[in-house]
Amino acid sequence: MLTAYVVNNQKLQKKPVNQFSELTAEIRWLDLNNPTELERQWVKQAYGQDLLFIEELGEIEASARFYRDEYGLHLHLYFLHNMNESARNINVAFTINQGRLFTLHAEDVPELRTYYAHTCAHPDQPDDAFSIMIGIAQTRIGLLADTYEKLQMELEALSRSIFAGNERSIARVLQELARFEDLNGKARLGLLGNRRVFQSVLRGDHAPEHADGINENLQDNESLMTHATFLSERAKFLMDSAMGMINIMHSRRLGIFTVLSVVLMPPMLITSIYGMNFEHMPELKWLWGYPLALVLTLAAALGPILYLRGRKWL
Numbered sequence: 001m002l003t004a005y006v007v008n009n010q011k012l013q014k015k016p017v018n019q020f021s022e023l024t025a026e027i028r029w030l031d032l033n034n035p036t037e038l039e040r041q042w043v044k045q046a047y048g049q050d051l052l053f054i055e056e057l058g059e060i061e062a063s064a065r066f067y068r069d070e071y072g073l074h075l076h077l078y079f080l081h082n083m084n085e086s087a088r089n090i091n092v093a094f095t096i097n098q099g100r101l102f103t104l105h106a107e108d109v110p111e112l113r114t115y116y117a118h119t120c121a122h123p124d125q126p127d128d129a130f131s132i133m134i135g136i137a138q139t140r141i142g143l144l145a146d147t148y149e150k151l152q153m154e155l156e157a158l159s160r161s162i163f164a165g166n167e168r169s170i171a172r173v174l175q176e177l178a179r180f181e182d183l184n185g186k187a188r189l190g191l192l193g194n195r196r197v198f199q200s201v202l203r204g205d206h207a208p209e210h211a212d213g214i215n216e217n218l219q220d221n222e223s224l225m226t227h228a229t230f231l232s233e234r235a236k237f238l239m240d241s242a243m244g245m246i247n248i249m250h251s252r253r254l255g256i257f258t259v260l261s262v263v264l265m266p267p268m269l270i271t272s273i274y275g276m277n278f279e280h281m282p283e284l285k286w287l288w289g290y291p292l293a294l295v296l297t298l299a300a301a302l303g304p305i306l307y308l309r310g311r312k313w314l
Contacts, residue, residue: 002039005029005116005132011123012132014116020046029101029132031112049097054106057091065193066200072097075133075197078190079109079140080183082147087183089190094133101129103136115139134213137194141220144187148227151180155234162242170242170249177239184232191225259308266300 002017004027017023017039023030023046032039034054043049050071057076059065065076073096078089090109095102103112115136119125125135158176161169195218202214274283274293283289 001033002035002042003031003033005031007127009123010127012116012119012127017042023047027100028127028129029103032102032104033108034106035104043102047098047100049095049102051095051102051104052093054104057093057104057106066197071095075201076193077137077140077197078186078193079105079111080144080147080187080190081107081109082183087179087186089186094136096129096133099129101132111136111140111143114143130210131213134210134217137198137217138213138220140190141194141217141224144190144224145220147183147187148224148231151184151231155180155231155238159238162238162245170246173242174239177235177242180235181232184228184235188225188228188232191221191228194221195225262308263301263304266304267297270297270300 002023004015004017004022004024005012006015006024006026007013007028012029015022017030020042023042030043032043032051035043035051040051043051056064059076067074075094077092077094079092081088081090090105090107092109093102093104095104115132118139119127119135125131154176158173161173198214198217198221202211202218270293274281283292286292
């Protein structure tokens with residue numbers, strides 16, 4: 001799917017592209033969402049722009065994520081997609097050539113819609129191709145910051161659940177902490193890629209003109225990386241605390257069985273003695289023999305309980 005953005009009265013205007021004739025010269029930003037081979041040919045014919053294939057966007061070498069060739073300046077960034085408790089990174093390729101921005105990705109990227117909505121609300125934003133790219137990257141950083149704010153609140157709730165000592169919630173807490181670490185790891189991967197790419201951009205030809213925007217992006221990126229490291233360490237602490245609580249609960253259960261065995265041993269000894277089938281057992285002939293055996297059994301059970309409570313082991 002192709003979506004074009006043109007500048008009209010210093011404001012981006014969005015229009016879908018359904019045929020080749022709609023790829024006009026005034027298009028400032030062309031977004032390609034999993035384009036077909038025919039749409040790729042349209043772009044090649046209209047602008048002479050050779051596009052990467054979707055399968056090539058996942059390359060992780062630094063030389064494949066930021067480079068310049070005859071088709072312009074190329075940047076590849078990770079965009080975090082967190083939907084239905086499943087987090088993954090979407091590769092988005094940015095290409096700037098002849099004053100036009102091309103964005104290529106395999107699935108929908110909410111940050112692009114958010115950036116466009118922001119430009120509609122603030123039409124005084126710079127509208128050249130490089131500024132649009134920086135604006136999208138800043139939008140991505142802003143949404144990541146919102147994600148980390150939400151994750152921090154979730155960690156606080158998990159912390160209260162752990163230290164409340166509720167056994168039934170521990171399994172859910174461990175599952176949530178594992179999900180957090182997975183999400184945080186993928187977000188940090190995107191932040192690392194963003195830092196590496198824009199540090200390289202800062203040394204390029206566009207740096208003097210867009211240095212303020214690039215530096216702001218890098219500063220926000222560094223602050224999020226610091227916060228991500230802090231939250232990761234806190235999640236590990238909570239994971240260790242949860243495992244400690246599980247060990248304590250397990251020890252309590254073992255303690256209960258140990259105490260029960262100690263409490264039941266003396267009564268079992270008495271009842272086993274009087275359960276013998278020897279002929280000469282004078283107590284068996286006593287009138288009060290049976291009540292006496294019950295009293296001895298009860299005393300043998302209460303004695304260890306009182307002793308353990310006196311030692312504060314119960």
